[in-house]
Amino acid sequence: MLLVLDLFGTLVFALSGAAAGVRARLDVFGVLVLSCAAGTAGGILRDVLIDAAPPQAISDWRYLGVSLLAGTVTLVGYPLLARVRAHVLVSDAAGLALFSVAGAQKALAYGIDPTLAAVLGMLTGIGGGMMRDVLLAEVPTVLRAELYAVAALAGASLVVITHALHGPPVHAAIAGAILCFGLRLLAIWRGWNLPVARPPRGSDDDDSAPR
Amino acid sequence: MLLVLDLFGTLVFALSGAAAGVRARLDVFGVLVLSCAAGTAGGILRDVLIDAAPPQAISDWRYLGVSLLAGTVTLVGYPLLARVRAHVLVSDAAGLALFSVAGAQKALAYGIDPTLAAVLGMLTGIGGGMMRDVLLAEVPTVLRAELYAVAALAGASLVVITHALHGPPVHAAIAGAILCFGLRLLAIWRGWNLPVARPPRGSDDDDSAPR
Amino acid sequence: MLLVLDLFGTLVFALSGAAAGVRARLDVFGVLVLSCAAGTAGGILRDVLIDAAPPQAISDWRYLGVSLLAGTVTLVGYPLLARVRAHVLVSDAAGLALFSVAGAQKALAYGIDPTLAAVLGMLTGIGGGMMRDVLLAEVPTVLRAELYAVAALAGASLVVITHALHGPPVHAAIAGAILCFGLRLLAIWRGWNLPVARPPRGSDDDDSAPR
Numbered sequence: 001m002l003l004v005l006d007l008f009g010t011l012v013f014a015l016s017g018a019a020a021g022v023r024a025r026l027d028v029f030g031v032l033v034l035s036c037a038a039g040t041a042g043g044i045l046r047d048v049l050i051d052a053a054p055p056q057a058i059s060d061w062r063y064l065g066v067s068l069l070a071g072t073v074t075l076v077g078y079p080l081l082a083r084v085r086a087h088v089l090v091s092d093a094a095g096l097a098l099f100s101v102a103g104a105q106k107a108l109a110y111g112i113d114p115t116l117a118a119v120l121g122m123l124t125g126i127g128g129g130m131m132r133d134v135l136l137a138e139v140p141t142v143l144r145a146e147l148y149a150v151a152a153l154a155g156a157s158l159v160v161i162t163h164a165l166h167g168p169p170v171h172a173a174i175a176g177a178i179l180c181f182g183l184r185l186l187a188i189w190r191g192w193n194l195p196v197a198r199p200p201r202g203s204d205d206d207d208s209a210p211r
Numbered sequence: 212m213l214l215v216l217d218l219f220g221t222l223v224f225a226l227s228g229a230a231a232g233v234r235a236r237l238d239v240f241g242v243l244v245l246s247c248a249a250g251t252a253g254g255i256l257r258d259v260l261i262d263a264a265p266p267q268a269i270s271d272w273r274y275l276g277v278s279l280l281a282g283t284v285t286l287v288g289y290p291l292l293a294r295v296r297a298h299v300l301v302s303d304a305a306g307l308a309l310f311s312v313a314g315a316q317k318a319l320a321y322g323i324d325p326t327l328a329a330v331l332g333m334l335t336g337i338g339g340g341m342m343r344d345v346l347l348a349e350v351p352t353v354l355r356a357e358l359y360a361v362a363a364l365a366g367a368s369l370v371v372i373t374h375a376l377h378g379p380p381v382h383a384a385i386a387g388a389i390l391c392f393g394l395r396l397l398a399i400w401r402g403w404n405l406p407v408a409r410p411p412r413g414s415d416d417d418d419s420a421p422r
Numbered sequence: 423m424l425l426v427l428d429l430f431g432t433l434v435f436a437l438s439g440a441a442a443g444v445r446a447r448l449d450v451f452g453v454l455v456l457s458c459a460a461g462t463a464g465g466i467l468r469d470v471l472i473d474a475a476p477p478q479a480i481s482d483w484r485y486l487g488v489s490l491l492a493g494t495v496t497l498v499g500y501p502l503l504a505r506v507r508a509h510v511l512v513s514d515a516a517g518l519a520l521f522s523v524a525g526a527q528k529a530l531a532y533g534i535d536p537t538l539a540a541v542l543g544m545l546t547g548i549g550g551g552m553m554r555d556v557l558l559a560e561v562p563t564v565l566r567a568e569l570y571a572v573a574a575l576a577g578a579s580l581v582v583i584t585h586a587l588h589g590p591p592v593h594a595a596i597a598g599a600i601l602c603f604g605l606r607l608l609a610i611w612r613g614w615n616l617p618v619a620r621p622p623r624g625s626d627d628d629d630s631a632p633r
Contacts, residue, residue, distance in 0.1 A: 021565070024561070026561075026565055026566060027566065029568075029569070029570075029571070029572065030564075030565040030566055030567075033564055033565055033571050034565055044471075048259060048470060048471070049255075049259070049264065049265055049266060049269060050264065050265055051262070051264030051265065051473070053471065053472065053473030054471050054472055054473065054534065054538065054542075055471060058471060058538060058541055058542065058545075059535065059538050061537060064541070112265065113270065115272060116265065116269060116270050119269055119275070120265075120269065123269075130346075134345060134346070134348075134556060135552075135556070135561065135562055135565060136561055136565075137348050137556075137559050137560055137561050138348055139235070139237075139346065139347055139348050140346055142241075142244055143232070143237050143241035143244055143245055143346060143347075144237060144238065144241055145241075146240075147240070148240075149240070149244055150240065259470060260466075260470070260475065260476050260477060260480060261475065261476055262473070262475030262476065323476065324481065326483060327476065327480060327481050330480055330486070331476075331480065334480075341557075345556060345557070345559075348559050349559055350446070350448075350557065350558055350559050351557055353452075353455055354443070354448055354452040354455055354456055354557060354558075355448060355449065355452055356452075357451075358451070359451075360451070360455055361451065
């Protein structure tokens with residue numbers, strides 16, 4: 001089941017990477033590379049941190065295959081995508097949910113401490129989008145977006161709590177993914193923007209352009 | 212003592228990350244995420260390189276707690292900060308000093324070769340600021356700033372040399388941190404700018420805008 | 423022989439990093455740091471992924487020495503470089519070729535599965551240039567350039583295939599490096615640009631500025 005979650009997460013993150021690449025006017029090959037980077041970065045980060053070498057996304061060809069598939073589908077289908085930006089946001093939210101849950105479960109399977117497993121789940125979730133945005137020289141969504149890391153942490157925590165209560169892992173994964181995905185989409189759609197801290201007037205930073 | 216150095220380094224780097232986030236007009240949550248990233252990246256980089264898995268910043272909740280504390284304090288207190296930019300620079304220099312020293316000492320404790328331990332100390336020191344700047348899509352301070360990596364290497368080397376001479380590690384840590392912090396602040400205040408290499412006239416690069 | 427390939431790859435990637443730093447108007451020290459980052463990032467990435475800790479680029483001083491040498495030579499010699507940009511492109515292509523081959527051979531020597539070894543070779547090859555461009559807050563060459571990752575994968579695959587056929591590793595390395603270098607330079611010189619996918623007209627993304 002971990003493999004299914006991981007591959008689905010790879011697929012949707014790769015879709016978000018491919019759509020972001022199309023938006024950034026990358027060429028066909030750049031779109032495919034960005035698909036692979038976004039799809040596999042979260043899982044590679046997790047596997048390096050829990051010392052599961054070599055990372056599964058590198059040792060198992062299906063990860064790269066799924067990423068390339070997502071890139072190709074996006075390239076072929078982009079004229080049909082009426083709103084590329086919405087496509088990036090929704091597939092990114094789905095990837096966040098699936099990877100947070102898969103990350104927490106893999107960490108638990110490796111005998112990692114429960115609270116730590118929730119943090120690792122969150123990192124797995126945010127890693128792919130972070131890599132995608134850093135490669136495009138943009139400030140990552142996780143730093144700007146509504147409840148991004150909070151949603152990942154909530155989903156991963158639900159998995160860890162269910163595990164501690166000896167609940168069935170499949171239900172835990174479904175519930176955690178729905179919680180994370182729902183929180184993130186709600187935050188986007190309702191515009192739950194957190195307040196922005198501004199430097200005080202008269203400081204030497206007032207002239208700096210907003211990013 | 213290593214833990215105290217590490218936690219203080221995390222605190223001050225997290226402060227620099229939070230202040231940089233406020234400058235970049237991130238929302239409240241983005242500031243907290245950037246605090247955590249800047250506070251923990253150097254230590255995670257070190258632990259991955261010396262293969263101490265899982266990295267301590269992930270396995271010990273105090274690292275995240277200290278980072279979130281620094282972020283919260285910055286968010287609450289920023290109207291009091293007359294000069295946010297100076298705040299970023301000074302806390303960054305303190306983090307550089309503490310992490311360079313802690314990195315070198317942890318590497319020595321893991322039985323790493325002395326010269327290598329000094330390099331690992333430098334990498335631990337520059338990792339947090341590098342992560343902060345890359346996430347904000349800026350060219351990292353280490354590439355632009357006065358004597359940045361040199362100061363980190365000097366502090367870490369002093370720790371390694373004192374260790375080789377069987378000197379007391381506490382004194383070594385204090386002396387190394389003061390050396391690094393002092394060098395960096397001196398370089399900022401006196402404006403020790405190194406010369407900038409410019410491509411020759413008539414080259415095809417003259418029209419590229421300076422960064 | 424692996425060491426020779428690795429050190430040559432470090433040298434030419436460090437040259438590309440130094441030249442890119444000169445183009446970006448970094449100061450002397452920034453150029454040296456960027457040389458080291460570009461020269462060592464690919465090998466460190468490979469060693470972390472195959473769990474060869476600590477990475478050789480950190481444990482062996484010659485890697486840093488060669489990187490600093492390349493930076494110094496570039497700084498001293500840049501007025502002689504008529505076209506800095508061409509210099510970046512050619513040394514980058516040479517580093518790509520050498521590291522792809524060295525990465526694949528080291529992975530094979532560690533008993534990694536052949537197809538996986540080819541992927542690791544590609545990652546070793548693209549890692550240095552990716553780090554260089556991310557640190558300069560630019561979109562990496564691998565996302566924009568003609569046949570970049572394809573050339574790396576071709577060179578690494580040739581090494582793996584020759585290994586499977588029990589061919590001599592020295593010949594495999596030379597043939598793989600020539601294949602990768604040749605493909606990349608051909609793609610640059612003949613301008614083999616892949617088509618760029620554009621979002622459909624009337625979408626909400628049309629107004630976004632091209633990057």
